[in-house]
Amino acid sequence: MRNVAIVGAGITKFGVREAGWKDLVQEAGKAVFDDVPNLDKKEIDSLIVGAAQPERWINQTHVAPLVAELLGIEVKRVISRTEVACASGQAAIRYAWLAVAMGLSDVAMVVGVEKMNTRFMNFSQSSMINVGNREFDGANGFTAPPFFALVAQRHMHDFGTTREQLAMVRVKNAEYGSYNPYAQFQKKVTVEKVIESRMVAPPLTLFDCSAITDGACALILASEEKAKQLTDTPVWIVGGVQHVDYAHTTNQMGDLSHWVGLRKAAKDLYEMLNIKPDDIDIAEVHDCFTISEILEYEELGFCKKGEGGKFIEEGQSYIGGKVAVNPGGGLLSNGHPLGATGVRQAWEIVMQFRGEVPKERYVGGAELGIAHNLSGMAQLHHIMAYSLKKRSDVKFGR
Amino acid sequence: MARRVLELPDTVPLSPIIDLWDQQEPDGPDATGIYDFYRNLADGELTGQKCLSCGKLIFPPQIICPSCNSTELEWVKIPEEGELYAFTELKLGAPIIVENYAPFVIAVARFGNYPENGFQISGMMFDESYEELKIGDRITWDILEIKGPGDKKRYWYYFRKL
Ligand SMILES: [Zn+2]
Numbered sequence: 001m002r003n004v005a006i007v008g009a010g011i012t013k014f015g016v017r018e019a020g021w022k023d024l025v026q027e028a029g030k031a032v033f034d035d036v037p038n039l040d041k042k043e044i045d046s047l048i049v050g051a052a053q054p055e056r057w058i059n060q061t062h063v064a065p066l067v068a069e070l071l072g073i074e075v076k077r078v079i080s081r082t083e084v085a086c087a088s089g090q091a092a093i094r095y096a097w098l099a100v101a102m103g104l105s106d107v108a109m110v111v112g113v114e115k116m117n118t119r120f121m122n123f124s125q126s127s128m129i130n131v132g133n134r135e136f137d138g139a140n141g142f143t144a145p146p147f148f149a150l151v152a153q154r155h156m157h158d159f160g161t162t163r164e165q166l167a168m169v170r171v172k173n174a175e176y177g178s179y180n181p182y183a184q185f186q187k188k189v190t191v192e193k194v195i196e197s198r199m200v201a202p203p204l205t206l207f208d209c210s211a212i213t214d215g216a217c218a219l220i221l222a223s224e225e226k227a228k229q230l231t232d233t234p235v236w237i238v239g240g241v242q243h244v245d246y247a248h249t250t251n252q253m254g255d256l257s258h259w260v261g262l263r264k265a266a267k268d269l270y271e272m273l274n275i276k277p278d279d280i281d282i283a284e285v286h287d288c289f290t291i292s293e294i295l296e297y298e299e300l301g302f303c304k305k306g307e308g309g310k311f312i313e314e315g316q317s318y319i320g321g322k323v324a325v326n327p328g329g330g331l332l333s334n335g336h337p338l339g340a341t342g343v344r345q346a347w348e349i350v351m352q353f354r355g356e357v358p359k360e361r362y363v364g365g366a367e368l369g370i371a372h373n374l375s376g377m378a379q380l381h382h383i384m385a386y387s388l389k390k391r392s393d394v395k396f397g398r
Numbered sequence: 399m400a401r402r403v404l405e406l407p408d409t410v411p412l413s414p415i416i417d418l419w420d421q422q423e424p425d426g427p428d429a430t431g432i433y434d435f436y437r438n439l440a441d442g443e444l445t446g447q448k449c450l451s452c453g454k455l456i457f458p459p460q461i462i463c464p465s466c467n468s469t470e471l472e473w474v475k476i477p478e479e480g481e482l483y484a485f486t487e488l489k490l491g492a493p494i495i496v497e498n499y500a501p502f503v504i505a506v507a508r509f510g511n512y513p514e515n516g517f518q519i520s521g522m523m524f525d526e527s528y529e530e531l532k533i534g535d536r537i538t539w540d541i542l543e544i545k546g547p548g549d550k551k552r553y554w555y556y557f558r559k560l
Contacts, residue, residue: 056415122494125417129493136458139418139554141488141496141518146504157533201486201504202528240553247465250506250520251457254513256484 003390004100005227005234007220009347014215014335015184021058021115022070028111028216029071036220039107039229041071044220046078046105049315050092050112052085052338056127057115067111085131087373087382088112088290089217090342094384096221097237098313107230112343113216124212131376133249144288145209147377149201152255152291156203158306161294163203165309167194169290170207172318173326177333179358183239184213184335194290208290215336217343217386219350224390235350238368238391240384241268247379262299262381268372269383270301277301281366282352283323284345286374287330293317294380296372297325324363327352342382345371349386405484412547416494419544419552431461439553446517447471453508457517476517480509482535483518487528490506503528505557509538521557532548536560 010031012024033039036086049064058064064081068074078099082091089112095109116124129138132147155161171191177183194207220230227234243265247253254260270276277300285295285300294308302323303311313367328334328348331341331376349369352356365387373382414420416483424433435458446457451468457476462469485505492500503523510516521533521539537557544552 087484112408122492125491126493126495129418133458134418135421137520138493140522141492141502141504142498143488143491143493145491146486146488150506152482152505153486153533154484198490200490201488204486206490249458251518253518256506266467 001101001391002103003224003392004097004237005222005224005231006237006346006350007227007231007234008032008039008384009217009219009350010035011182011217011344011347012215013182014213014337014340014344016117019214021054021060021113022066024113024115024216025067025070025111028218030282032109032220034217036230039220041073043107043226044109045076046096046108047073047075048078048092048096048108048110048316049081050110050339050343051081052083052088052114052330053130054115054125056130056371057118057124063158066132071109073109074231084380084382085285085375086336086338087342087375087380088339090345090371090373090384092339093132093219093221093237093343093346094382096219097138097240100221100223101345106226108221108236110219110221111216112218112340114337114339115214116212116337117214119152122213134248137377142377144377145201145204146297148289148291151295151378154255155291155294158255158257161309163195163366164191165294165313166203166208166290167189167191167314169287169293170194170332172312173287173293173330173332176327176361177329179360180329180333183329184211185332186334186368189381202289204291209335210288210331213337215335215337215340215344217340217347219343219346233354235353236387236390237274238385238387238389239269240382241272241384242264242380243268244380248376253377253379257295259295259299259306259327259378259381260391261379262296262372265381265383266300269385273385275368277323280323280368282327282349282363282369283325284328284348285325285330286341286372287326287332288336288374290332292374292378293325293330300370300372305320319361319363324366327361327363329361330359342359342371342373345373346384346386353386353388418493418495419554421484422552432459433458436475436553439541439555442502442541444476444541444555445473446476448474455515455517457519476519476539477509478538480507480537480539482531482533482537482559483508484533485523485528485531500522503531505531507557522556523557523559525558
């Protein structure tokens with residue numbers, strides 16, 4: 001397996017954009033080409049596009065060759081679109097990584113994109129029910145907010161997590177988001193403001209939820225040899241895992257306050273890299289809702305099971321705490337354009353390692369970052385690890 | 399110049415893309431192998447399955463047991479009394495087709511001895527508000543008739559508090 005580096009990263013402004021899907025792709029493409037001025041487009045041999053539901057939101061399928069046309073790329077090796085709902089973006093990185101690691105590709109481009117805001121927002125909500133089992137859970141109105149509300153209710157019931165602790169996750173991520181010029185929301189909030197915001201699905205209010213967002217993000221991945229020619233600041237992809245516990249429908253989910261799939265994925269990743277949770281400097285985690293980040297602290301092993309609420313209350317997930325979680329503002333601040341989110345998480349870690357973020361959200365001295373993306377009703381968990389050190393060079397941890 | 403006009407219809411029929419109960423056809427190219435599940439609902443019963451080979455309970459219904467690959471599955475009635483495991487109320491963002499019914503409660507209930515020998519099923523609740531419910535409440539399922547569009551009639555289920 002060859003070493004693979006991220007040599008370029010570019011992002012669009014996230015938000016309710018007066019821009020079409022194709023506009024977003026071109027903006028992100030230009031941003032990443034500008035980031036790697038040494039790159040001749042002709043060197044790109046592969047393209048993976050992360051996009052969750054373009055056939056619903058822009059009525060377009062077969063989007064990978066469309067992106068190749070829009071960005072002026074001739075693909076000779078690997079081209080595809082990846083779809084695993086909310087984690088479609090990280091999946092795109094994973095397959096580009098594998099193509100380069102295998103030696104099939106030398107320079108691969110990743111584009112994650114979603115255009116979710118339209119004049120027909122109730123139609124968008126109808127699209128979101130399809131990520132659960134449409135026939136048996138979707139038909140009961142199971143969009144994401146009610147599902148994660150059930151998770152929150154059970155977590156509060158089973159472990160005594162408080163309403164205030166949920167809100168504290170948004171307060172932290174809003175603070176870091178206020179220093180992120182690409183984020184959809186750049187205003188700090190208070191616990192009171194979160195709790196008093198409009199009710200969506202109790203106990204979750206509007207500020208407990210990530211938004212419906214338009215945005216795109218792009219990366220260039222390269223083999224070690226190519227990376228040397230293209231950048232002085234490569235960020236290495238050192239590992240990646242996924243886990244689904246044959247669970248897609250409610251009956252297979254067991255206790256909603258436990259994300260067993262994430263627990264298993266984390267264990268696999270830590271064994272793969274021979275690391276402990278303590279070795280992680282930056283964790284970009286999938287805070288699609290405030291409750292999600294609390295479960296992620298627990299299942300990723302940053303704290304004991306059931307103590308995620310206490311973990312945020314003690315400030316352990318702030319920069320300077322036990323682990324810096326979502327220093328870019330997370331999904332709660334950035335918004336959640338499904339196909340772009342996993343790529344945006346990698347972008348954040350690249351910018352952190354390069355020191356190209358405002359000092360208020362800079363995690364100094366970081367060497368190892370993980371990105372956790374979940375998809376659907378948290379049935380499927382995806383984690384990738386990024387580092388300043390090469391995979392082959394390093395024995396992480398002990 | 400030969401400019402033409404294409405006239406489009408004012409309305410188009412209900413799109414299967416937004417119809418929540420679009421997968422209930424007994425025959426034809428849209429037929430489902432689990433149509434008996436919907437026939438059972440029409441007859442007044444919410445059912446799951448039991449694999450006759452390995453004994454595992456199955457929900458949602460399927461045509462092959464995912465545990466042992468047997469095709470010998472029998473219909474079993476979901477117990478009429480269950481326990482409310484979790485619930486919320488959809489106040490914002492209902493799917494287009496049930497918007498007129500929002501806000502409604504979305505619940506997960508456990509029937510029988512879950513997970514060893516029982517079912518965990520989601521369902522809508524229309525007769526109780528969020529404030530009137532608590533975890534552990536005894537609940538039951540009942541049949542929901544889906545009328546329309548036109549003379550179409552289909553069946554689903556909902557939950558209510560006992
Ligand atoms: Zn069986």
